[in-house]
Amino acid sequence: xxxxxxxxxxxxxxxxxxxxxxxxxxxxxxxxxxxxxxxxxxxxxxxxxxxxxxxxxxxxxxxxxxxxxxxxxxxxxxxxxxxxxxxxxxxxxxxxxxxxxxxxxxxxxxxxxxxxxxxxxxxxxxxxxxxxxxxxxxxxxxxxxxxxxxxxxxxxxxxxxxxxxxxxxxxxxxxxxxxxxxxxxxxxxxxxxxxxxxxxxxxxxxxxxxxxxxxxxxxxxxxxxxxxxxxxxxxxxxxxxxxxxxxxxxxxxxxxxxxxxxxxxxxxxxxxxxxxxxxxxxxxxxxxxxxxxxxxxxxxxxxxxxxxxxxxxxxxxxxx
Amino acid sequence: xxxxxxxxxxxxxxxxxxxxxxxxxxxxxxxxxxxxxxxxxxxxxxxxxxxxxxxxxxxxxxxxxxxxxxxxxxxxxxxxxxxxxxxxxxxxxxxxxxxxxxxxxxxxxxxxxxxxxxxxxxxxxxxxxxxxxxxxxxxxxxxxxxxxxxxxxxxxxxxxxxxxxxxxxxxxxxxxxxxxxxxxxxxxxxxxxxxxxxxxxxxxxxxxxxxxxxxxxxxxxxxxxxxxxxxxxxxxxxxxxxxxxxxxxxxxxxxxxxxxxxxxxxxxxxxxxx
Numbered sequence: 001x002x003x004x005x006x007x008x009x010x011x012x013x014x015x016x017x018x019x020x021x022x023x024x025x026x027x028x029x030x031x032x033x034x035x036x037x038x039x040x041x042x043x044x045x046x047x048x049x050x051x052x053x054x055x056x057x058x059x060x061x062x063x064x065x066x067x068x069x070x071x072x073x074x075x076x077x078x079x080x081x082x083x084x085x086x087x088x089x090x091x092x093x094x095x096x097x098x099x100x101x102x103x104x105x106x107x108x109x110x111x112x113x114x115x116x117x118x119x120x121x122x123x124x125x126x127x128x129x130x131x132x133x134x135x136x137x138x139x140x141x142x143x144x145x146x147x148x149x150x151x152x153x154x155x156x157x158x159x160x161x162x163x164x165x166x167x168x169x170x171x172x173x174x175x176x177x178x179x180x181x182x183x184x185x186x187x188x189x190x191x192x193x194x195x196x197x198x199x200x201x202x203x204x205x206x207x208x209x210x211x212x213x214x215x216x217x218x219x220x221x222x223x224x225x226x227x228x229x230x231x232x233x234x235x236x237x238x239x240x241x242x243x244x245x246x247x248x249x250x251x252x253x254x255x256x257x258x259x260x261x262x263x264x265x266x267x268x269x270x271x272x273x274x275x276x277x278x279x280x281x282x283x284x285x286x287x288x289x290x291x292x293x294x295x296x297x298x299x300x301x302x303x304x305x306x307x308x309x310x311x312x313x314x315x316x317x318x319x320x
Numbered sequence: 321x322x323x324x325x326x327x328x329x330x331x332x333x334x335x336x337x338x339x340x341x342x343x344x345x346x347x348x349x350x351x352x353x354x355x356x357x358x359x360x361x362x363x364x365x366x367x368x369x370x371x372x373x374x375x376x377x378x379x380x381x382x383x384x385x386x387x388x389x390x391x392x393x394x395x396x397x398x399x400x401x402x403x404x405x406x407x408x409x410x411x412x413x414x415x416x417x418x419x420x421x422x423x424x425x426x427x428x429x430x431x432x433x434x435x436x437x438x439x440x441x442x443x444x445x446x447x448x449x450x451x452x453x454x455x456x457x458x459x460x461x462x463x464x465x466x467x468x469x470x471x472x473x474x475x476x477x478x479x480x481x482x483x484x485x486x487x488x489x490x491x492x493x494x495x496x497x498x499x500x501x502x503x504x505x506x507x508x509x510x511x512x513x514x515x516x517x518x519x520x521x522x523x524x525x526x527x528x529x530x531x532x533x534x535x536x537x538x539x540x541x542x543x544x545x546x547x548x549x550x551x552x553x554x555x556x557x558x559x560x561x562x563x564x565x566x567x568x569x570x571x572x573x574x575x576x577x578x579x580x581x582x583x584x585x586x587x588x589x590x591x592x593x594x
Contacts, residue, residue: 071464094486098467101455110559113450131449132336136346138565179464182496190489245489251505259593269337280591297574300583310580318584
């Protein structure tokens with residue numbers, strides 16, 4: 001039986017929902033687990049993960065962890081892991097993927113990324129992970145005693161609280177890597193948006209290159225109506241019609257909402273890798289042969305500039 | 321500036337949907353070897369940082385490319401030399417004797433010998449999709465890392481301002497060299513890389529450059545050294561062991577709806593997602 005350490009991702013004093021998928025992973029191993037909440041505001045954020053049946057909620061709240069500089073986070077994660085943990089679990093977000101290998105190298109641990117499932121086979125944990133842009137799943141084991149994994153939010157459901165309150169323990173901040181002295185955080189440039197995060201949205205409205213300069217003009221009303229996050233294909237981002245952080249695909253975000261609209265997206269394998277786990281997929285495209293229709297539950301062959309406004313009107317009618 | 325770039329060959333990513341699984345093993349038979357696209361972007365970035373964009377033949381720095389694999393992977397290195405890299409190193413190893421951690425440890429030993437100012441890597445190889453070598457290498461070297469770079473601006477070749485493509489937007493860091501940078505795809509946009517040599521007004525063609533026929537001939541004369549893996553990493557034990565593979569379940573075929581009204585109706589009553 002392994003002892004699992006789940007590293008919660010804290011952004012602006014809140015625990016990212018992806019952390020709950022990492023907790024699901026920990027539960028699926030059948031082993032006891034603790035959750036490490038580290039970051040600025042971790043003390044308050046820790047309350048969000050105290051009812052999930054963790055042995056302990058470990059808290060490291062420090063002003064030096066306000067910005068996501070992995071040379072500052074990795075030493076504390078490694079230091080905590082050394083206190084009797086066998087498997088360190090992070091979210092497969094840009095933060096988790098940045099820091100996890102660094103932690104693994106410190107611990108002399110093997111690292112497996114983007115885990116989509118786990119099972120114990122004869123006492124050994126076997127990890128399932130997508131390879132070749134999700135065109136195959138590989139099953140692997142890590143041969144070192146200590147192991148580090150990142151877990152895909154789109155593949156493991158968010159854990160539900162199990163009640164109670166895990167005991168809390170403060171853990172000290174470890175000294176930053178000497179290399180941190182050679183990293184200066186300048187800032188995060190993000191589009192101001194009231195929309196939900198792509199990883200947390202129930203509905204995503206994604207657009208492709210076909211939208212041209214009318215990307216926002218056409219998709220905003222639909223997204224607003226549904227409280228959806230906006231997504232985009234690589235082609236739409238490359239052409240500058242949508243900001244890069246909206247990109248869904250092998251490069252970009254991997255998502256699995258309840259409802260995914262692919263508007264004017266042809267469905268390159270690169271894009272499918274990021275959304276084919278969605279529960280219900282709707283595609284609107286004027287090319288009836290577009291590959292997106294092979295994964296769509298509901299396909300509408302139509303001119304999107306006509307169909308999307310119609311869809312908005314129709315939804316407004318049905319909500320009235 | 322001296323830059324080390326690591327390159328990996330992968331089964332043709334444009335045909336990754338033709339990957340087969342036979343008796344639990346992934347087979348890429350019939351797929352051509354191609355350079356990993358993100359590694360090509362790393363090479364393009366390295367070339368842009370060590371030249372004047374107007375005259376790319378005049379090299380204003382050194383780019384050393386390295387790959388791990390059997391003799392035939394020298395094709396990947398020769399192609400890199402033809403597009404402008406100055407020197408190549410092949411670390412001799414059979415493909416199935418490698419994992420990301422071993423590659424990172426061997427690269428760390430190579431960096432100790434070569435002493436580059438910067439190591440550039442692709443953010444991930446599109447076969448294993450692990451996204452780890454750059455970060456592991458940075459830790460083994462005790463260097464700062466800037467992953468998923470979508471833009472790089474050199475400040476006197478002493479530090480780099482890197483725009484990292486993260487989930488919430490673009491995160492800007494200034495890293496003092498030497499450092500490890502892993503690149504994302506938008507690094508090859510026309511204005512993504514600004515070296516100390518290239519005027520700020522210069523626009524590159526979008527994407528990676530191609531080798532001219534003359535350069536392909538000339539590349540045959542550029543130095544290509546062979547190094548034994550065991551000389552770089554005495555411990556060649558793998559940390560990850562692949563047991564089996566399977567194809568993902570295919571989505572059941574959907575239907576085409578006739579109209580927007582029909583679509584809304586089905587989303588409400590059939591899929592029950594509205």
